[in-house]
Amino acid sequence: MLEELGELTLLDEGDPQAFRVRAYESAYHGIESFAGDLRSMTVTALTKIEGIGKSTAEKIHALLHVGTVPKLEDLRKKHPKSVVAMLKIPGVGPKAIARLRKEIGVESIDDLKKAIADHKLRDMKGFGAKSEEKIEKALVRMAAFHGRTPISVALPLAQRIVRELSAVPGVVHAEYCGSLRRFSETAGDIDVVVASKDPEPVMERAVGLSMFAEVIARGSTKTSFLTKKGIQVDVRVVEPDSIGAALLYFTGSKGHNIKLRQRALDRKMTLSEYSLAELETGKVVASKTEEEVYAALGLPWIHPVLREDAGEIDLAEKGKLPHVMLGSDVRSDFHVHTGLSRDARGTLEEVVDMAIARGCEVLAITEHAEGLPMTGVGRDALVEQRARLAAVQAAVGDKISLLHGIELNIGAKGELDYDHEFRMLFDFCLASIHDHFDLDREAQTKRVIRAMEDPSVQMIGHLSARMIGARPGVELDMEAILAAAERTGTALEVNGGLPRLDVTLDVMRAARSRDVLFVLTSDAHLASELDRVDNAALHASRAWVDPAHVVSTWDRKRVLDWVKKKRVNAASIPVA
DNA sequence: GCCGTTTTCGGCCCGACTGTTTTCAGTCG
Numbered sequence: 014m015l016e017e018l019g020e021l022t023l024l025d026e027g028d029p030q031a032f033r034v035r036a037y038e039s040a041y042h043g044i045e046s047f048a049g050d051l052r053s054m055t056v057t058a059l060t061k062i063e064g065i066g067k068s069t070a071e072k073i074h075a076l077l078h079v080g081t082v083p084k085l086e087d088l089r090k091k092h093p094k095s096v097v098a099m100l101k102i103p104g105v106g107p108k109a110i111a112r113l114r115k116e117i118g119v120e121s122i123d124d125l126k127k128a129i130a131d132h133k134l135r136d137m138k139g140f141g142a143k144s145e146e147k148i149e150k151a152l153v154r155m156a157a158f159h160g161r162t163p164i165s166v167a168l169p170l171a172q173r174i175v176r177e178l179s180a181v182p183g184v185v186h187a188e189y190c191g192s193l194r195r196f197s198e199t200a201g202d203i204d205v206v207v208a209s210k211d212p213e214p215v216m217e218r219a220v221g222l223s224m225f226a227e228v229i230a231r232g233s234t235k236t237s238f239l240t241k242k243g244i245q246v247d248v249r250v251v252e253p254d255s256i257g258a259a260l261l262y263f264t265g266s267k268g269h270n271i272k273l274r275q276r277a278l279d280r281k282m283t284l285s286e287y288s289l290a291e292l293e294t295g296k297v298v299a300s301k302t303e304e305e306v307y308a309a310l311g312l313p314w315i316h317p318v319l320r321e322d323a324g325e326i327d328l329a330e331k332g333k334l335p336h337v338m339l340g341s342d343v344r345s346d347f348h349v350h351t352g353l354s355r356d357a358r359g360t361l362e363e364v365v366d367m368a369i370a371r372g373c374e375v376l377a378i379t380e381h382a383e384g385l386p387m388t389g390v391g392r393d394a395l396v397e398q399r400a401r402l403a404a405v406q407a408a409v410g411d412k413i414s415l416l417h418g419i420e421l422n423i424g425a426k427g428e429l430d431y432d433h434e435f436r437m438l439f440d441f442c443l444a445s446i447h448d449h450f451d452l453d454r455e456a457q458t459k460r461v462i463r464a465m466e467d468p469s470v471q472m473i474g475h476l477s478a479r480m481i482g483a484r485p486g487v488e489l490d491m492e493a494i495l496a497a498a499e500r501t502g503t504a505l506e507v508n509g510g511l512p513r514l515d516v517t518l519d520v521m522r523a524a525r526s527r528d529v530l531f532v533l534t535s536d537a538h539l540a541s542e543l544d545r546v547d548n549a550a551l552h553a554s555r556a557w558v559d560p561a562h563v564v565s566t567w568d569r570k571r572v573l574d575w576v577k578k579k580r581v582n583a584a585s586i587p588v589a
Numbered sequence: 590g591c592c593g594t595t596t597t598c599g600g601c602c603c604g605a606c607t608g609t610t611t612t613c614a615g616t617c618g
Contacts, residue, residue, distance in 0.1 A: 022590095030601090030602095032590065032591080032600090032601060033590050033591095034590095035590085035591090035601080036590035036591055036601095037590075039590095039591080040590085040591085064590095064591075065591085066590060066591050066592080067590090067591095068590055068591085069590070069591085103616090103617085104607090104615090104616065104617085105616085106615060106616050106617085107615095107616095108614080108615060108616085109615075109616085138609095139608090139609070139610090139614080139615090140608090140609085141608065141609060143607085143608060143609085144607090144608065144609085147607085147608085191618085201618090202618085204618085230605085230606055230607070230617095231606090232605060232606055232607090233605095234605075235605055235606070237606090237617095247617095247618080249605090262603085262604095262618095263618085265618080267602095267618070270602070270603090270618095271601090271602055271603095272602095273602090274602040274603070275601080275602070277602085278601095278602080283602085283603080284602075284603080285602085285603055285604065286603080286604070286605095287604090
């Protein structure tokens with residue numbers, strides 16, 4: 014509703030700077046990062062949420078309890094969906110839409126296409142042949158590509174661009190920023206910031222990249238282009254002395270930046286992508302590093318994953334920022350495959366060596382169980398692997414504690430692979446959904462809870478089973494799931510595979526008030542993928558998960574005690 | 590529409606690029 018109110022108000026008021034539009038945006042972000050249950054809250058309680066005042070609180074309350082919001086209905090009548098859709102056309106904003114409607118009766122994208130075909134735009138004042146052509150091209154691009162790009166696609170691309178531009182002579186620093194640096198699940202575009210005194214060769218290299226398809230804009234310090242897959246890339250070059258201010262600015266989020274700039278003004282300074290400077294004299298106060306700029310604003314450095322304008326600036330001021338977990342905080346991994354699972358590669362020894370090299374203290378090898386078609390592993394091979402694991406353990410000594418685990422499949426009714434006795438022979442069982450994604454909410458919730466109640470299962474793998482940008486997660490009654498996780502002592506996996514990043518942020522946020530444990534895992538299918546626990550750490554940190562609730566940060570003894578705990582307590586788990 | 594150790598009214602971030610403009614408006618991030 015808030016997103017829609019923002020769009021409709023933008024159309025209605027015709028000004029991108031419209032304060033009401035921004036208020037709805039900031040309310041939207043406030044809700045997005047809010048952990049509580051809105052349904053049970055009063056209007057007064059709602060106004061306590063960041064960015065929500067009396068008016069928006071009333072609208073939220075009406076939406077949840079009456080089902081309709083008068084202002085929303087009025088705006089919808091004035092600006093039909095087909096008109097709102099035109100806002101999505103790059104280069105077309107509220108002013109243009111208002112004039113197209115008023116002057117040539119364009120009420121939809123189809124109308125607009127006809128008007129362009131009839132060359133009606135070029136005769137309007139303020140438009141011209143080039144504008145017409147630009148919009149036409151934008152429409153073609155939209156048809157070929159819409160929506161945001163999953164992080165699994167965008168991040169490797171961004172890393173490649175950074176590598177290539179770093180190699181250009183004169184470049185002292187290159188880094189991807191924007192939502193990718195904040196570790197968002199999807200990216201609208203790829204922002205790359207480069208520090209160099211000589212921008213031209215950087216721009217040349219950018220448009221010469223093999224992924225390059227088409228220029229959108231090209232200036233002396235900023236170039237925007239589209240890749241062959243249709244993803245927009247913005248490359249910005251700044252003076253090396255400005256790199257700190259530039260990184261800060263291009264990392265965002267927009268809301269975070271606005272708060273920082275406001276904070277600068279309160280202190281008689283102004284913050285731009287070039288520097289933090291005194292308002293009156295223009296004297297530069299800080300610009301070389303992000304730390305300097307934050308410090309000059311009276312703040313500690315804030316990690317990019319926290320920069321979502323969710324109250325982090327207030328917390329930073331009070332010295333109470335949530336702790337951001339990094340890969341280096343992760344001391345164990347509980348979801349790792351070897352080549353025995355047919356969708357994975359690499360030997361047991363390779364995986365163990367790599368884990369030791371990474372400083373991993375506890376490693377569970379967890380192949381796919383036999384129920385997974387094509388890739389699952391049968392009993393005999395697992396028994397054999399157990400013996401082999403013991404031999405490897407003897408060879409490496411106490412450098413690492415190896416656990417023999419298994420990734421069970423949760424059946425449609427919550428049934429698990431093998432039988433109870435065989436499952437209990439494993440040191441560690443995680444259970445995951447790999448099929449029946451279309452069951453209803455009640456059935457999904459039931460099957461997961463039944464798996465949690467099984468005494469062999471210590472952890473639920475990738476709870477939603479979503480694939481970002483490709484498959485939505487299964488429907489679950491989250492409150493019931495979290496309550497069951499608490500009651501049975503079953504941990505929830507934070508899967509570090511970029512296509513998954515599962516559990517989702519909303520689950521981790523909702524769990525903040527509960528005693529639910531999380532485990533960061535790599536779900537590695539190759540030894541080199543063990544570093545995906547870094548992704549899991551960043552993903553969990555985005556939801557402000559307390560490291561105390563993350564098994565992966567615990568020391569070896571505590572982890573090994575935890576692994577045994579549910580097995581010992583198996584008989585005493587209360588039934589729901 | 591939100592917000593407040595300067596304020597409950599009067600503010601609200603900042604700059605690049607494009608196209609159609611003789612100095613700027615619109616859009617974007």
